[in-house]
Amino acid sequence: MPDLKNRLRDDLTAAMKSRDELRTATLRMVLAAVSAEEVSGKEARELSDDEVMAVLRREAKKRREAAEAFAGAGRAEQAQREEAEGGVLAAYLPAQLEDADLAALVADVITRTGASGMKDMGRVMGAVQGEVAGRAEGARVAAEVRRQLA
Numbered sequence: 001m002p003d004l005k006n007r008l009r010d011d012l013t014a015a016m017k018s019r020d021e022l023r024t025a026t027l028r029m030v031l032a033a034v035s036a037e038e039v040s041g042k043e044a045r046e047l048s049d050d051e052v053m054a055v056l057r058r059e060a061k062k063r064r065e066a067a068e069a070f071a072g073a074g075r076a077e078q079a080q081r082e083e084a085e086g087g088v089l090a091a092y093l094p095a096q097l098e099d100a101d102l103a104a105l106v107a108d109v110i111t112r113t114g115a116s117g118m119k120d121m122g123r124v125m126g127a128v129q130g131e132v133a134g135r136a137e138g139a140r141v142a143a144e145v146r147r148q149l150a
Contacts, residue, residue: 004049004056004092005034022081026088030059053093057134060089097136099144105131106144118149 008031015023034055038047047055067082097105109127113120124145132141 004052005031005047008034008052008092022084023088026085029085030056030089033059053134056089056092060086060093061137063089094133094135097132102132102136102140102144103148106141106148110145110148115149118146121145121149124149 012027063086067079070079
């Protein structure tokens with residue numbers, strides 16, 4: 001069984017024992033999403049740590065988007081709850097790149113690939129996404145690539 005999935009289960013047990021309602025609910029939601037991913041498709045399979053991490057990133061993004069939607073609709077209490085759940089998930093995700101680090105990484109890839117304009121954006125994005133490896137959202141990466149290629 002993958003280490004990350006075991007860690008999530010162990011942390012869920014600890015949260016239940018300490019009666020931490022927020023962590024318990026959040027970890028149950030993530031483990032349910034992992035289980036759903038495992039049984040989707042033609043046959044059931046066990047997810048690798050990288051695939052579990054992708055599910056975590058997807059769930060964290062959902063929490064972020066929901067918090068923005070609730071805040072925009074004037075529902076501050078629900079927005080705070082979503083942000084708190086996002087905070088729980090953030091503990092399992094790799095640290096996000098700072099803007100300066102992302103800009104330097106994109107500049108390095110542009111230099112290596114010899115990209116000269118927007119027509120090369122796909123090639124640059126592919127190379128940058130490989131190096132970023134989940135440490136920055138795709139929209140942030142695309143915005144930086146676009147800025148540097150323009």
